[in-house]
Amino acid sequence: MSSIENMISLVRDHYSTDKFIPLHEPRFRGNEKKYLEETIDSTFVSSVGVFVDRFELMMQDITGASKAVAVVNGSASLQVALRLAGVKQNDEVITQALTFIATANAISYNGAIPVFLDVDLDTMGLSPKYLGEFLEEFGELREDGCYNKSTGRRIAACMPMHTFGFPVHLDELSALCNKWHIPLVEDAAESLGSLYKGKHTGTIGLIGGFSFNGNKVVTSGGGGAIITNSNELGTQAKYLTTTAKRPHAFEFFHDDLGYNFRMPNLNAALACAQLESLNDFLIDKRKLAEKYAVFFETEGIKFRQEIPDTKANYWLMCVELNDKKEREEFLTTTNAHGIMTRPIWNLMYRLPMYAHCQRDAQKNAEYLEERIVNIPSSAR
Known part of the structure:
Protein backbone atom coordinates (compact mmCIF):
# COMPACT_ATOMS: atom_id res chain seq x y z
CA MET A 1 0.00 0.00 0.00
CA GLU A 25 -14.45 17.50 16.51
CA PRO A 26 -15.36 18.28 20.13
CA ARG A 27 -15.66 15.65 22.82
CA PHE A 28 -18.33 15.97 25.52
CA ARG A 29 -17.61 13.44 28.23
CA GLY A 30 -17.79 15.45 31.47
CA ASN A 31 -20.25 17.84 33.12
CA GLU A 32 -21.44 19.57 29.96
CA LYS A 33 -25.09 18.50 30.18
CA LYS A 34 -25.20 18.98 33.94
CA TYR A 35 -23.91 22.55 33.78
CA LEU A 36 -26.17 23.44 30.86
CA GLU A 37 -29.19 22.16 32.77
CA GLU A 38 -28.12 24.18 35.83
CA THR A 39 -27.89 27.28 33.66
CA ILE A 40 -31.34 26.74 32.16
CA ASP A 41 -32.84 26.08 35.58
CA SER A 42 -31.29 29.30 36.89
CA THR A 43 -32.84 31.28 33.96
CA PHE A 44 -29.52 33.20 33.68
CA VAL A 45 -28.73 32.03 30.18
CA SER A 46 -27.42 35.28 28.73
CA SER A 47 -24.42 37.43 29.68
CA VAL A 48 -24.75 37.30 33.47
CA GLY A 49 -24.31 34.13 35.48
CA VAL A 50 -22.10 32.08 37.74
CA PHE A 51 -20.46 30.17 34.91
CA VAL A 52 -19.10 33.31 33.26
CA ASP A 53 -17.32 34.17 36.50
CA ARG A 54 -16.18 30.58 36.96
CA PHE A 55 -14.83 30.39 33.42
CA GLU A 56 -12.72 33.52 33.92
CA LEU A 57 -11.26 32.17 37.16
CA MET A 58 -10.51 28.82 35.53
CA MET A 59 -8.70 30.54 32.67
CA GLN A 60 -6.62 32.52 35.15
CA ASP A 61 -5.72 29.31 36.95
CA ILE A 62 -4.87 27.38 33.76
CA THR A 63 -2.79 30.11 32.14
CA GLY A 64 -1.34 31.76 35.24
CA ALA A 65 -2.58 35.15 34.03
CA SER A 66 -3.61 37.81 36.53
CA LYS A 67 -6.85 38.52 34.72
CA ALA A 68 -9.06 36.68 32.22
CA VAL A 69 -12.13 38.11 30.53
CA ALA A 70 -14.74 36.00 28.75
CA VAL A 71 -15.84 37.24 25.32
CA VAL A 72 -18.07 36.05 22.52
CA ASN A 73 -15.36 34.67 20.21
CA GLY A 74 -11.65 34.66 19.46
CA SER A 75 -11.88 37.44 16.87
CA ALA A 76 -13.41 39.74 19.49
CA SER A 77 -10.64 38.88 21.93
CA LEU A 78 -7.99 39.98 19.42
CA GLN A 79 -9.86 43.11 18.38
CA VAL A 80 -10.14 44.33 21.95
CA ALA A 81 -6.62 43.19 22.87
CA LEU A 82 -5.21 45.40 20.12
CA ARG A 83 -7.29 48.36 21.23
CA LEU A 84 -6.08 47.91 24.80
CA ALA A 85 -2.51 47.83 23.49
CA GLY A 86 -3.10 51.29 22.04
CA VAL A 87 -3.79 50.49 18.38
CA LYS A 88 -5.68 53.34 16.68
CA GLN A 89 -6.99 54.36 13.27
CA ASN A 90 -4.28 54.38 10.56
CA ASP A 91 -1.69 52.71 12.81
CA GLU A 92 0.17 49.62 11.62
CA VAL A 93 0.36 46.21 13.28
CA ILE A 94 3.09 43.75 12.35
CA THR A 95 1.89 40.19 12.00
CA GLN A 96 2.29 37.11 9.79
CA ALA A 97 0.60 36.36 6.47
CA LEU A 98 0.51 32.64 7.27
CA THR A 99 -2.46 32.78 9.62
CA PHE A 100 -6.23 32.45 9.90
CA ILE A 101 -8.18 35.46 8.62
CA ALA A 102 -9.20 36.56 12.14
CA THR A 103 -5.66 37.77 12.86
CA ALA A 104 -5.69 40.28 10.02
CA ASN A 105 -9.35 41.17 10.46
CA ALA A 106 -8.86 42.08 14.13
CA ILE A 107 -6.27 44.62 13.02
CA SER A 108 -8.63 46.05 10.42
CA TYR A 109 -11.53 46.25 12.88
CA ASN A 110 -9.42 48.80 14.78
CA GLY A 111 -8.93 50.83 11.63
CA ALA A 112 -5.28 49.79 11.50
CA ILE A 113 -3.26 48.28 8.67
CA PRO A 114 -1.45 44.91 8.77
CA VAL A 115 2.20 44.58 7.82
CA PHE A 116 2.96 40.98 6.88
CA LEU A 117 6.37 39.53 7.75
CA ASP A 118 7.68 36.04 7.13
CA VAL A 119 7.50 33.07 9.49
CA ASP A 120 10.09 30.63 10.80
CA LEU A 121 10.08 27.17 9.28
CA ASP A 122 10.34 25.47 12.68
CA THR A 123 7.37 27.20 14.36
CA MET A 124 5.33 28.34 11.32
CA GLY A 125 4.90 31.58 13.30
CA LEU A 126 6.27 35.11 13.06
CA SER A 127 10.06 35.12 12.67
CA PRO A 128 12.28 37.23 14.96
CA LYS A 129 14.88 37.26 12.20
CA TYR A 130 12.58 38.90 9.68
CA LEU A 131 11.05 41.19 12.29
CA GLY A 132 14.52 42.43 13.19
CA GLU A 133 15.48 42.96 9.54
CA PHE A 134 12.28 44.88 8.86
CA LEU A 135 12.70 47.17 11.86
CA GLU A 136 16.34 47.86 11.04
CA GLU A 137 15.35 48.89 7.53
CA PHE A 138 12.05 50.67 8.14
CA GLY A 139 11.80 51.37 11.89
CA GLU A 140 12.29 54.82 13.36
CA LEU A 141 12.01 55.57 17.08
CA ARG A 142 10.29 58.80 18.03
CA GLU A 143 9.09 60.23 21.35
CA ASP A 144 5.68 58.59 20.97
CA GLY A 145 6.78 55.21 19.67
CA CYS A 146 8.09 53.41 16.60
CA TYR A 147 7.27 54.57 13.10
CA ASN A 148 7.53 52.99 9.67
CA LYS A 149 9.84 55.24 7.62
CA SER A 150 8.36 54.03 4.33
CA THR A 151 4.74 54.86 5.19
CA GLY A 152 5.02 57.43 7.98
CA ARG A 153 2.57 55.44 10.09
CA ARG A 154 3.06 54.44 13.71
CA ILE A 155 3.79 50.76 14.34
CA ALA A 156 1.40 50.32 17.25
CA ALA A 157 1.73 46.59 17.96
CA CYS A 158 3.26 43.30 16.92
CA MET A 159 0.93 40.28 16.91
CA PRO A 160 2.42 36.82 16.29
CA MET A 161 0.10 33.84 16.03
CA HIS A 162 0.91 30.46 17.57
CA THR A 163 0.13 28.40 14.47
CA PHE A 164 -1.80 25.18 15.21
CA GLY A 165 -0.73 25.56 18.87
CA PHE A 166 3.04 25.60 18.24
CA PRO A 167 4.55 28.49 20.25
CA VAL A 168 6.64 31.06 18.37
CA HIS A 169 10.10 32.22 19.51
CA LEU A 170 8.69 34.53 22.15
CA ASP A 171 11.91 35.58 23.91
CA GLU A 172 13.45 36.90 20.72
CA LEU A 173 10.23 38.59 19.61
CA SER A 174 9.78 40.16 23.05
CA ALA A 175 13.33 41.50 23.05
CA LEU A 176 12.85 43.14 19.65
CA CYS A 177 9.50 44.62 20.63
CA ASN A 178 10.99 46.05 23.82
CA LYS A 179 13.93 47.51 21.90
CA TRP A 180 11.63 49.25 19.43
CA HIS A 181 8.92 50.18 21.97
CA ILE A 182 6.25 48.09 20.27
CA PRO A 183 3.62 46.29 22.42
CA LEU A 184 3.54 42.52 21.90
CA VAL A 185 0.02 41.10 21.59
CA GLU A 186 -0.25 37.31 21.32
CA ASP A 187 -2.77 35.68 19.02
CA ALA A 188 -3.04 32.58 21.18
CA ALA A 189 -6.38 31.54 19.67
CA GLU A 190 -5.16 28.05 18.77
CA SER A 191 -2.82 27.41 21.67
CA LEU A 192 -4.77 26.68 24.85
CA GLY A 193 -2.55 24.29 26.80
CA SER A 194 0.66 25.25 24.96
CA LEU A 195 3.72 26.37 26.93
CA TYR A 196 6.82 28.40 26.12
CA LYS A 197 9.66 27.78 28.57
CA GLY A 198 7.11 26.71 31.15
CA LYS A 199 4.85 29.73 30.70
CA HIS A 200 1.46 29.55 29.04
CA THR A 201 1.09 31.22 25.66
CA GLY A 202 -0.75 34.51 25.89
CA THR A 203 0.97 35.49 29.15
CA ILE A 204 4.34 36.60 27.77
CA GLY A 205 3.14 39.56 25.73
CA LEU A 206 1.19 42.51 27.08
CA ILE A 207 -2.09 40.77 26.37
CA GLY A 208 -3.35 37.65 24.60
CA GLY A 209 -6.51 36.30 23.01
CA PHE A 210 -7.95 32.77 22.83
CA SER A 211 -10.69 31.07 20.83
CA PHE A 212 -13.19 28.45 22.02
CA ASN A 213 -14.76 27.74 18.65
CA GLY A 214 -16.32 24.34 18.01
CA ASN A 215 -13.12 22.96 16.46
CA LYS A 216 -10.71 23.98 19.23
CA VAL A 217 -9.16 21.74 21.91
CA VAL A 218 -11.79 23.10 24.30
CA THR A 219 -15.02 24.58 23.00
CA SER A 220 -17.85 26.70 24.32
CA GLY A 221 -19.69 26.49 20.99
CA GLY A 222 -18.69 30.08 20.38
CA GLY A 223 -16.49 32.01 22.73
CA GLY A 224 -13.15 33.57 23.47
CA ALA A 225 -11.03 34.97 26.25
CA ILE A 226 -8.68 37.88 26.81
CA ILE A 227 -5.86 37.32 29.29
CA THR A 228 -3.28 39.69 30.71
CA ASN A 229 -0.97 40.12 33.67
CA SER A 230 -2.07 43.74 34.00
CA ASN A 231 -5.01 44.13 36.36
CA GLU A 232 -5.64 47.57 34.89
CA LEU A 233 -5.88 46.24 31.33
CA GLY A 234 -7.98 43.32 32.52
CA THR A 235 -10.45 45.64 34.20
CA GLN A 236 -10.61 47.77 31.06
CA ALA A 237 -11.12 44.67 28.91
CA LYS A 238 -14.10 43.62 31.00
CA TYR A 239 -15.54 47.13 30.86
CA LEU A 240 -15.17 47.59 27.10
CA THR A 241 -16.56 44.15 26.23
CA THR A 242 -19.66 44.68 28.37
CA THR A 243 -20.80 47.83 26.50
CA ALA A 244 -18.74 50.29 28.62
CA LYS A 245 -21.64 50.68 31.04
CA ARG A 246 -21.00 52.33 34.39
CA PRO A 247 -22.29 50.20 37.29
CA HIS A 248 -25.62 51.46 38.62
CA ALA A 249 -28.69 49.90 40.16
CA PHE A 250 -30.96 50.98 37.32
CA GLU A 251 -29.49 53.69 35.08
CA PHE A 252 -27.90 53.02 31.69
CA PHE A 253 -24.89 55.31 31.34
CA HIS A 254 -22.13 54.38 28.90
CA ASP A 255 -19.10 56.66 28.78
CA ASP A 256 -16.95 55.02 26.09
CA LEU A 257 -17.36 53.21 22.79
CA GLY A 258 -17.76 49.71 24.13
CA TYR A 259 -18.74 46.40 22.55
CA ASN A 260 -21.45 43.88 23.22
CA PHE A 261 -18.89 41.08 23.22
CA ARG A 262 -20.19 39.29 26.31
CA MET A 263 -20.02 35.50 26.49
CA PRO A 264 -23.47 34.09 27.35
CA ASN A 265 -23.72 32.06 30.52
CA LEU A 266 -24.88 29.05 28.46
CA ASN A 267 -21.62 29.07 26.51
CA ALA A 268 -19.62 29.61 29.69
CA ALA A 269 -21.29 26.58 31.29
CA LEU A 270 -20.16 24.45 28.36
CA ALA A 271 -16.67 25.97 28.54
CA CYS A 272 -16.29 25.25 32.26
CA ALA A 273 -17.13 21.60 31.76
CA GLN A 274 -14.70 21.42 28.85
CA LEU A 275 -11.89 23.10 30.80
CA GLU A 276 -12.30 20.45 33.49
CA SER A 277 -11.33 17.89 30.81
CA LEU A 278 -8.50 19.94 29.28
CA MET A 348 -3.26 36.95 3.75
CA TYR A 349 -1.80 39.10 0.98
CA ARG A 350 -3.39 36.80 -1.61
CA LEU A 351 -6.81 37.98 -0.38
CA PRO A 352 -8.26 41.06 -2.09
CA MET A 353 -8.71 43.17 1.06
CA TYR A 354 -5.07 42.71 2.10
CA ALA A 355 -3.32 42.68 -1.29
CA HIS A 356 -2.18 46.29 -0.78
CA CYS A 357 -0.43 45.66 2.55
CA GLN A 358 3.32 45.97 2.97
Whole structure:
Protein backbone atom coordinates (compact mmCIF):
# COMPACT_ATOMS: atom_id res chain seq x y z
CA MET A 1 0.00 0.00 0.00
CA SER A 2 1.03 3.64 -0.47
CA SER A 3 1.95 5.96 2.41
CA ILE A 4 -1.43 7.68 2.10
CA GLU A 5 -3.33 4.38 2.25
CA ASN A 6 -1.27 3.34 5.26
CA MET A 7 -2.16 6.60 7.00
CA ILE A 8 -5.85 6.09 6.26
CA SER A 9 -5.65 2.66 7.91
CA LEU A 10 -3.83 4.13 10.91
CA VAL A 11 -6.45 6.86 11.40
CA ARG A 12 -9.38 4.46 11.06
CA ASP A 13 -7.77 2.07 13.51
CA HIS A 14 -7.08 4.85 16.01
CA TYR A 15 -10.65 6.15 15.99
CA SER A 16 -12.17 2.66 15.57
CA THR A 17 -14.61 3.64 12.83
CA ASP A 18 -15.21 3.17 9.12
CA LYS A 19 -17.33 6.35 8.97
CA PHE A 20 -16.26 9.87 7.99
CA ILE A 21 -13.50 11.18 10.25
CA PRO A 22 -13.45 14.98 10.67
CA LEU A 23 -10.37 17.10 11.20
CA HIS A 24 -11.15 18.08 14.77
CA GLU A 25 -14.45 17.50 16.51
CA PRO A 26 -15.36 18.28 20.13
CA ARG A 27 -15.66 15.65 22.82
CA PHE A 28 -18.33 15.97 25.52
CA ARG A 29 -17.61 13.44 28.23
CA GLY A 30 -17.79 15.45 31.47
CA ASN A 31 -20.25 17.84 33.12
CA GLU A 32 -21.44 19.57 29.96
CA LYS A 33 -25.09 18.50 30.18
CA LYS A 34 -25.20 18.98 33.94
CA TYR A 35 -23.91 22.55 33.78
CA LEU A 36 -26.17 23.44 30.86
CA GLU A 37 -29.19 22.16 32.77
CA GLU A 38 -28.12 24.18 35.83
CA THR A 39 -27.89 27.28 33.66
CA ILE A 40 -31.34 26.74 32.16
CA ASP A 41 -32.84 26.08 35.58
CA SER A 42 -31.29 29.30 36.89
CA THR A 43 -32.84 31.28 33.96
CA PHE A 44 -29.52 33.20 33.68
CA VAL A 45 -28.73 32.03 30.18
CA SER A 46 -27.42 35.28 28.73
CA SER A 47 -24.42 37.43 29.68
CA VAL A 48 -24.75 37.30 33.47
CA GLY A 49 -24.31 34.13 35.48
CA VAL A 50 -22.10 32.08 37.74
CA PHE A 51 -20.46 30.17 34.91
CA VAL A 52 -19.10 33.31 33.26
CA ASP A 53 -17.32 34.17 36.50
CA ARG A 54 -16.18 30.58 36.96
CA PHE A 55 -14.83 30.39 33.42
CA GLU A 56 -12.72 33.52 33.92
CA LEU A 57 -11.26 32.17 37.16
CA MET A 58 -10.51 28.82 35.53
CA MET A 59 -8.70 30.54 32.67
CA GLN A 60 -6.62 32.52 35.15
CA ASP A 61 -5.72 29.31 36.95
CA ILE A 62 -4.87 27.38 33.76
CA THR A 63 -2.79 30.11 32.14
CA GLY A 64 -1.34 31.76 35.24
CA ALA A 65 -2.58 35.15 34.03
CA SER A 66 -3.61 37.81 36.53
CA LYS A 67 -6.85 38.52 34.72
CA ALA A 68 -9.06 36.68 32.22
CA VAL A 69 -12.13 38.11 30.53
CA ALA A 70 -14.74 36.00 28.75
CA VAL A 71 -15.84 37.24 25.32
CA VAL A 72 -18.07 36.05 22.52
CA ASN A 73 -15.36 34.67 20.21
CA GLY A 74 -11.65 34.66 19.46
CA SER A 75 -11.88 37.44 16.87
CA ALA A 76 -13.41 39.74 19.49
CA SER A 77 -10.64 38.88 21.93
CA LEU A 78 -7.99 39.98 19.42
CA GLN A 79 -9.86 43.11 18.38
CA VAL A 80 -10.14 44.33 21.95
CA ALA A 81 -6.62 43.19 22.87
CA LEU A 82 -5.21 45.40 20.12
CA ARG A 83 -7.29 48.36 21.23
CA LEU A 84 -6.08 47.91 24.80
CA ALA A 85 -2.51 47.83 23.49
CA GLY A 86 -3.10 51.29 22.04
CA VAL A 87 -3.79 50.49 18.38
CA LYS A 88 -5.68 53.34 16.68
CA GLN A 89 -6.99 54.36 13.27
CA ASN A 90 -4.28 54.38 10.56
CA ASP A 91 -1.69 52.71 12.81
CA GLU A 92 0.17 49.62 11.62
CA VAL A 93 0.36 46.21 13.28
CA ILE A 94 3.09 43.75 12.35
CA THR A 95 1.89 40.19 12.00
CA GLN A 96 2.29 37.11 9.79
CA ALA A 97 0.60 36.36 6.47
CA LEU A 98 0.51 32.64 7.27
CA THR A 99 -2.46 32.78 9.62
CA PHE A 100 -6.23 32.45 9.90
CA ILE A 101 -8.18 35.46 8.62
CA ALA A 102 -9.20 36.56 12.14
CA THR A 103 -5.66 37.77 12.86
CA ALA A 104 -5.69 40.28 10.02
CA ASN A 105 -9.35 41.17 10.46
CA ALA A 106 -8.86 42.08 14.13
CA ILE A 107 -6.27 44.62 13.02
CA SER A 108 -8.63 46.05 10.42
CA TYR A 109 -11.53 46.25 12.88
CA ASN A 110 -9.42 48.80 14.78
CA GLY A 111 -8.93 50.83 11.63
CA ALA A 112 -5.28 49.79 11.50
CA ILE A 113 -3.26 48.28 8.67
CA PRO A 114 -1.45 44.91 8.77
CA VAL A 115 2.20 44.58 7.82
CA PHE A 116 2.96 40.98 6.88
CA LEU A 117 6.37 39.53 7.75
CA ASP A 118 7.68 36.04 7.13
CA VAL A 119 7.50 33.07 9.49
CA ASP A 120 10.09 30.63 10.80
CA LEU A 121 10.08 27.17 9.28
CA ASP A 122 10.34 25.47 12.68
CA THR A 123 7.37 27.20 14.36
CA MET A 124 5.33 28.34 11.32
CA GLY A 125 4.90 31.58 13.30
CA LEU A 126 6.27 35.11 13.06
CA SER A 127 10.06 35.12 12.67
CA PRO A 128 12.28 37.23 14.96
CA LYS A 129 14.88 37.26 12.20
CA TYR A 130 12.58 38.90 9.68
CA LEU A 131 11.05 41.19 12.29
CA GLY A 132 14.52 42.43 13.19
CA GLU A 133 15.48 42.96 9.54
CA PHE A 134 12.28 44.88 8.86
CA LEU A 135 12.70 47.17 11.86
CA GLU A 136 16.34 47.86 11.04
CA GLU A 137 15.35 48.89 7.53
CA PHE A 138 12.05 50.67 8.14
CA GLY A 139 11.80 51.37 11.89
CA GLU A 140 12.29 54.82 13.36
CA LEU A 141 12.01 55.57 17.08
CA ARG A 142 10.29 58.80 18.03
CA GLU A 143 9.09 60.23 21.35
CA ASP A 144 5.68 58.59 20.97
CA GLY A 145 6.78 55.21 19.67
CA CYS A 146 8.09 53.41 16.60
CA TYR A 147 7.27 54.57 13.10
CA ASN A 148 7.53 52.99 9.67
CA LYS A 149 9.84 55.24 7.62
CA SER A 150 8.36 54.03 4.33
CA THR A 151 4.74 54.86 5.19
CA GLY A 152 5.02 57.43 7.98
CA ARG A 153 2.57 55.44 10.09
CA ARG A 154 3.06 54.44 13.71
CA ILE A 155 3.79 50.76 14.34
CA ALA A 156 1.40 50.32 17.25
CA ALA A 157 1.73 46.59 17.96
CA CYS A 158 3.26 43.30 16.92
CA MET A 159 0.93 40.28 16.91
CA PRO A 160 2.42 36.82 16.29
CA MET A 161 0.10 33.84 16.03
CA HIS A 162 0.91 30.46 17.57
CA THR A 163 0.13 28.40 14.47
CA PHE A 164 -1.80 25.18 15.21
CA GLY A 165 -0.73 25.56 18.87
CA PHE A 166 3.04 25.60 18.24
CA PRO A 167 4.55 28.49 20.25
CA VAL A 168 6.64 31.06 18.37
CA HIS A 169 10.10 32.22 19.51
CA LEU A 170 8.69 34.53 22.15
CA ASP A 171 11.91 35.58 23.91
CA GLU A 172 13.45 36.90 20.72
CA LEU A 173 10.23 38.59 19.61
CA SER A 174 9.78 40.16 23.05
CA ALA A 175 13.33 41.50 23.05
CA LEU A 176 12.85 43.14 19.65
CA CYS A 177 9.50 44.62 20.63
CA ASN A 178 10.99 46.05 23.82
CA LYS A 179 13.93 47.51 21.90
CA TRP A 180 11.63 49.25 19.43
CA HIS A 181 8.92 50.18 21.97
CA ILE A 182 6.25 48.09 20.27
CA PRO A 183 3.62 46.29 22.42
CA LEU A 184 3.54 42.52 21.90
CA VAL A 185 0.02 41.10 21.59
CA GLU A 186 -0.25 37.31 21.32
CA ASP A 187 -2.77 35.68 19.02
CA ALA A 188 -3.04 32.58 21.18
CA ALA A 189 -6.38 31.54 19.67
CA GLU A 190 -5.16 28.05 18.77
CA SER A 191 -2.82 27.41 21.67
CA LEU A 192 -4.77 26.68 24.85
CA GLY A 193 -2.55 24.29 26.80
CA SER A 194 0.66 25.25 24.96
CA LEU A 195 3.72 26.37 26.93
CA TYR A 196 6.82 28.40 26.12
CA LYS A 197 9.66 27.78 28.57
CA GLY A 198 7.11 26.71 31.15
CA LYS A 199 4.85 29.73 30.70
CA HIS A 200 1.46 29.55 29.04
CA THR A 201 1.09 31.22 25.66
CA GLY A 202 -0.75 34.51 25.89
CA THR A 203 0.97 35.49 29.15
CA ILE A 204 4.34 36.60 27.77
CA GLY A 205 3.14 39.56 25.73
CA LEU A 206 1.19 42.51 27.08
CA ILE A 207 -2.09 40.77 26.37
CA GLY A 208 -3.35 37.65 24.60
CA GLY A 209 -6.51 36.30 23.01
CA PHE A 210 -7.95 32.77 22.83
CA SER A 211 -10.69 31.07 20.83
CA PHE A 212 -13.19 28.45 22.02
CA ASN A 213 -14.76 27.74 18.65
CA GLY A 214 -16.32 24.34 18.01
CA ASN A 215 -13.12 22.96 16.46
CA LYS A 216 -10.71 23.98 19.23
CA VAL A 217 -9.16 21.74 21.91
CA VAL A 218 -11.79 23.10 24.30
CA THR A 219 -15.02 24.58 23.00
CA SER A 220 -17.85 26.70 24.32
CA GLY A 221 -19.69 26.49 20.99
CA GLY A 222 -18.69 30.08 20.38
CA GLY A 223 -16.49 32.01 22.73
CA GLY A 224 -13.15 33.57 23.47
CA ALA A 225 -11.03 34.97 26.25
CA ILE A 226 -8.68 37.88 26.81
CA ILE A 227 -5.86 37.32 29.29
CA THR A 228 -3.28 39.69 30.71
CA ASN A 229 -0.97 40.12 33.67
CA SER A 230 -2.07 43.74 34.00
CA ASN A 231 -5.01 44.13 36.36
CA GLU A 232 -5.64 47.57 34.89
CA LEU A 233 -5.88 46.24 31.33
CA GLY A 234 -7.98 43.32 32.52
CA THR A 235 -10.45 45.64 34.20
CA GLN A 236 -10.61 47.77 31.06
CA ALA A 237 -11.12 44.67 28.91
CA LYS A 238 -14.10 43.62 31.00
CA TYR A 239 -15.54 47.13 30.86
CA LEU A 240 -15.17 47.59 27.10
CA THR A 241 -16.56 44.15 26.23
CA THR A 242 -19.66 44.68 28.37
CA THR A 243 -20.80 47.83 26.50
CA ALA A 244 -18.74 50.29 28.62
CA LYS A 245 -21.64 50.68 31.04
CA ARG A 246 -21.00 52.33 34.39
CA PRO A 247 -22.29 50.20 37.29
CA HIS A 248 -25.62 51.46 38.62
CA ALA A 249 -28.69 49.90 40.16
CA PHE A 250 -30.96 50.98 37.32
CA GLU A 251 -29.49 53.69 35.08
CA PHE A 252 -27.90 53.02 31.69
CA PHE A 253 -24.89 55.31 31.34
CA HIS A 254 -22.13 54.38 28.90
CA ASP A 255 -19.10 56.66 28.78
CA ASP A 256 -16.95 55.02 26.09
CA LEU A 257 -17.36 53.21 22.79
CA GLY A 258 -17.76 49.71 24.13
CA TYR A 259 -18.74 46.40 22.55
CA ASN A 260 -21.45 43.88 23.22
CA PHE A 261 -18.89 41.08 23.22
CA ARG A 262 -20.19 39.29 26.31
CA MET A 263 -20.02 35.50 26.49
CA PRO A 264 -23.47 34.09 27.35
CA ASN A 265 -23.72 32.06 30.52
CA LEU A 266 -24.88 29.05 28.46
CA ASN A 267 -21.62 29.07 26.51
CA ALA A 268 -19.62 29.61 29.69
CA ALA A 269 -21.29 26.58 31.29
CA LEU A 270 -20.16 24.45 28.36
CA ALA A 271 -16.67 25.97 28.54
CA CYS A 272 -16.29 25.25 32.26
CA ALA A 273 -17.13 21.60 31.76
CA GLN A 274 -14.70 21.42 28.85
CA LEU A 275 -11.89 23.10 30.80
CA GLU A 276 -12.30 20.45 33.49
CA SER A 277 -11.33 17.89 30.81
CA LEU A 278 -8.50 19.94 29.28
CA ASN A 279 -5.64 17.89 30.73
CA ASP A 280 -7.25 14.64 29.57
CA PHE A 281 -7.73 16.07 26.06
CA LEU A 282 -4.10 17.20 25.92
CA ILE A 283 -2.80 13.81 27.08
CA ASP A 284 -4.95 11.99 24.53
CA LYS A 285 -3.88 14.28 21.69
CA ARG A 286 -0.22 13.92 22.63
CA LYS A 287 -0.54 10.14 22.42
CA LEU A 288 -1.94 10.51 18.90
CA ALA A 289 0.91 12.89 17.98
CA GLU A 290 3.45 10.34 19.19
CA LYS A 291 1.76 7.64 17.12
CA TYR A 292 1.81 9.88 14.05
CA ALA A 293 5.47 10.78 14.61
CA VAL A 294 6.54 7.13 14.59
CA PHE A 295 4.37 6.29 11.59
CA PHE A 296 5.42 9.18 9.36
CA GLU A 297 9.10 8.73 10.18
CA THR A 298 8.77 5.18 8.87
CA GLU A 299 7.02 6.47 5.76
CA GLY A 300 9.62 9.18 5.14
CA ILE A 301 7.14 12.04 5.60
CA LYS A 302 7.82 14.99 7.91
CA PHE A 303 5.38 15.23 10.82
CA ARG A 304 5.49 18.66 12.46
CA GLN A 305 6.51 18.49 16.12
CA GLU A 306 7.15 20.93 18.96
CA ILE A 307 10.56 22.58 19.21
CA PRO A 308 12.86 22.61 22.29
CA ASP A 309 11.71 24.73 25.27
CA THR A 310 8.09 24.48 24.18
CA LYS A 311 5.15 22.19 24.81
CA ALA A 312 2.54 22.25 22.06
CA ASN A 313 -1.11 21.36 22.53
CA TYR A 314 -1.12 19.65 19.10
CA TRP A 315 -4.43 21.30 18.28
CA LEU A 316 -4.23 20.59 14.56
CA MET A 317 -1.52 18.11 13.65
CA CYS A 318 0.10 18.39 10.27
CA VAL A 319 2.51 16.88 7.82
CA GLU A 320 4.92 18.66 5.49
CA LEU A 321 4.96 17.16 2.01
CA ASN A 322 7.65 17.57 -0.65
CA ASP A 323 5.82 19.90 -3.02
CA LYS A 324 2.41 21.20 -4.08
CA LYS A 325 1.74 18.26 -6.39
CA GLU A 326 2.29 15.77 -3.57
CA ARG A 327 0.11 17.91 -1.31
CA GLU A 328 -2.75 17.83 -3.81
CA GLU A 329 -2.51 14.05 -4.15
CA PHE A 330 -2.56 13.67 -0.37
CA LEU A 331 -5.60 15.95 0.00
CA THR A 332 -7.54 14.35 -2.85
CA THR A 333 -6.95 10.76 -1.76
CA THR A 334 -7.64 11.18 1.95
CA ASN A 335 -10.83 13.19 1.46
CA ALA A 336 -12.08 10.72 -1.16
CA HIS A 337 -11.74 7.99 1.47
CA GLY A 338 -13.69 9.88 4.14
CA ILE A 339 -10.65 11.17 6.03
CA MET A 340 -10.85 14.94 6.35
CA THR A 341 -7.61 16.75 5.63
CA ARG A 342 -7.04 20.34 4.57
CA PRO A 343 -4.28 22.63 3.36
CA ILE A 344 -2.93 25.52 5.38
CA TRP A 345 -4.62 28.89 4.83
CA ASN A 346 -4.16 31.09 1.80
CA LEU A 347 -1.57 33.73 2.69
CA MET A 348 -3.26 36.95 3.75
CA TYR A 349 -1.80 39.10 0.98
CA ARG A 350 -3.39 36.80 -1.61
CA LEU A 351 -6.81 37.98 -0.38
CA PRO A 352 -8.26 41.06 -2.09
CA MET A 353 -8.71 43.17 1.06
CA TYR A 354 -5.07 42.71 2.10
CA ALA A 355 -3.32 42.68 -1.29
CA HIS A 356 -2.18 46.29 -0.78
CA CYS A 357 -0.43 45.66 2.55
CA GLN A 358 3.32 45.97 2.97
CA ARG A 359 5.15 42.66 3.19
CA ASP A 360 8.58 41.12 2.88
CA ALA A 361 9.67 38.29 0.57
CA GLN A 362 7.59 35.60 2.38
CA LYS A 363 9.94 32.83 1.28
CA ASN A 364 9.16 30.53 4.21
CA ALA A 365 5.43 31.26 4.24
CA GLU A 366 5.10 30.42 0.57
CA TYR A 367 7.17 27.26 1.05
CA LEU A 368 4.85 26.10 3.83
CA GLU A 369 1.69 27.16 2.00
CA GLU A 370 2.52 24.67 -0.75
CA ARG A 371 3.36 21.76 1.56
CA ILE A 372 1.48 21.74 4.88
CA VAL A 373 -1.59 19.55 5.31
CA ASN A 374 -3.62 19.18 8.50
CA ILE A 375 -4.68 15.65 9.43
CA PRO A 376 -7.31 14.32 11.89
CA SER A 377 -6.40 15.54 15.35
CA SER A 378 -9.42 15.00 17.63
CA ALA A 379 -9.08 13.61 21.10
CA ARG A 380 -10.44 10.09 21.13
